[in-house]
Amino acid sequence: MELHRDLEGNFLTEPPQNSARLHNSKRRISGIQSMEKRVRLTAKCSKNKGKCVSKDYISNLSSETLVSILSQLTLREAVATSILGRRWRYLWTSITILDFDATKATDTIQSGPMYVKWVDRVLGQYEVSTINEFRISFDLDQNFMHAINSWIEFAMTREVQRLEMDLLGQRPYNTLSSRRCSSKCKRLWISQSCGSSREQFCLNLLSARTPTFHGNNFLKDLYLKNVGITQEVIDYFLANCPKLERLSVCGSRHLVKLSVSGSSLSLKHLEVVYCTCLKYVDIFDTSLISFKYVGLDIDLFIENVPLLVDLYIGVGKGNLDKPFLDDYLSQFSCCLSQLQVLTLELIDGFVDEVYSKFFPPLNNLKKLVLEVGAWGEDHLLGLTPLINACPYLQILELKMPWIKVEDHDRRKMRRGIKCPHKYLKVLEIYGYAGRTCEFEFVMYFIRNAVALEKILIDPRDQIVKRTPLASANLKIERTARRLAKSQLEAKVPPSIQLVIL
Known part of the structure; x- marks a missing residue:
């Protein structure tokens, strides 16, 4: 053998x-x-x-x-160099990045006990007193509480600057939730955002069952994905890690409320994603530069954030009792005029509902990213009132996850309300399938954006292009690419660079 x-x-x-x-x-x-x-x-x-x-x-x-x-290799590759010779035997123990990612298809580690054994063996040989990055990524639950706590303590006592934990790294999320989706689709979204049905590992730094952490004066970035945390845990990190600048919480089933305040905090970037038990978020008197929220419909309170320039909002609702934009943009009225980058996921709403609405001017906005459900019957020109409210816009990105790609709206093209876009230089459209609504959207900006320099068209499916299922849509993708070329190559003037991926 x-x-x-x-x-x-x-x-x-x-x-x-x-x-x-x-x-x-x-x-x-x-x-x-x-x-x-x-x-x-x-x-x-x-x-x-x-x-x-x-x-x-x-x-x-x-x-x-x-x-x-060695730092350019993966951790497993770096450890493997120990067989090269006497000088190499312990050389890998001097690297300052420990990335324990075992979620790739080629990994031989297939169970929690195997993963714990691997991490413990590596840490047992590690000699450096300080590390820059420490990452745990594997499907682990509360049964591995002791090992996980010991790893966190290891990282914190070695002055780690970036700490990342992803305890359900192999379970992708599906962010779609629409009133046009079936109830099965909505349940799938909620169940995936909650993660596994097993008991989620809950990080409780105040419990007598866990090690006592004395804080870390070096931690700058903290990523907690599929880790159960509470408001008390967040408060503990903010109080005991005075240099913490970036906090990302994703998929926690224990977080019910989140309140962040205090002008003395170093926190600059905050992300809260797929925490389906969350009821409200309250942010005030902070020095935040960017804030991202993606999840179910909740109450968002933002006040006195003078440095906030980058806002990302994506909300999935079970219904549309309230218009999405009217409801949510009003909650950020205190900072809309100062935003430079705005990202909105409009998966839940009809684009038609945006049409002809009045929006407050976003005079400082330089980049607008819109993610909309790619339904054949929608007409994307309904987004133009929002876009027209950004007179100094330079970059516009439209992302369309494929929900229904058939072009059954064979109709005459609309021209939209004429509005000069004097500063728009780049138009990027992802998920272009060659429908009439997409073609007329591009033509609208060719006619109105006098400073337009580049149009980028990506015909790939924005949902499955990052998964092994992407090959199933190759035929649709080839058709979309062919339509994009036939529609646009003759229409785009020479002064504008056309890129079709």
Whole structure:
């Protein structure tokens, strides 16, 4: 029987499946081995012949340089270099980035106990007293509480600057929730945003069952994905990590309320995503620069955030009792005039409902990103009143996840209300399928955006293009690309660069 080894030197009775990444890793390590071998042979030959032909450049490299090279590899690849020689044996323990991501298809770690064993073994050999980044990414629940807590303590006591935990890394989210979707689709969205039905690991730094954390004066970025946290935990991090600038909470089933306040906080960027038990968010008297909320319909209170310039709002509702934009933009009335970047997910609403509404002027807005459900019967010109409220807009992105791609609205093109866009330079459309509503949307800006320099068209499905299911839509994608070329190449003037991906 032919035996194979994984990156840690363990024997496998069968070759690993889907081993493209493993093959690349072995090739990198093999390249280093062969290089060292060539250098040794060259040095030996030059000694025998009495003349200098080459030098052992690898041996002459400083440890700092070699550690820098190892930092470009994955953690498992870096650990695997320990077999190259005596000097390499513990060299990997000097890297300052520990990324324990075992969610790739090529990984041989298939269970929680295997993952815990791997992480514990690596940390047991690690010698550096400070680390820059520490990342845990695997499907773990409350049963692994002791191990997870010990890892957090390890990172915090080593002055970690970026801490990331993703305990359900293999479960993708589907952000679609629309009144045109079936109830099954809505339940799927809610169940995925809640994560697994198993008991979610709950991070409770104040519990006697967990280690006592004394804070960290170096932590700047904290990402908690599929980790149960509460308001008390967030308060603890904000109080004990005075340099914390970025906080991201995704998929927590324990977070019910979130309140962030205090002008003395260093927090600059806040993200709250898919926390389906969340009832309200209250933010005031802070120095936030960016804020992102994606989830179910909740109460958002924003007040006295003078530095907020980047806002991302995506709300999925079960119904549209209140118009989306009227309801949510009004809650940000105190900061709309200062925004420079605005991202809105309009998956839940008809584009027609936006049409002919009055919006307050967004005089500082430079970039607008709109994500809308790609329904054949919608006409995208309904978005123009919102776009026209941004007189100094420079970049416009339209993202359309494919919900229904058939172009059954074979009708005459509309021209829309004429409005000059004097500063718009870049128009990007993602999910272009060649429907009449998309074509007339592009033509509207060709006629009205006098400073337009570039139009980018991406015909790929914005939902599945990041998943293995993307190949199922290749036929639709090819048709969309062909339609984009036939519709636009003859219409776009030479002064505008047309890019069709």
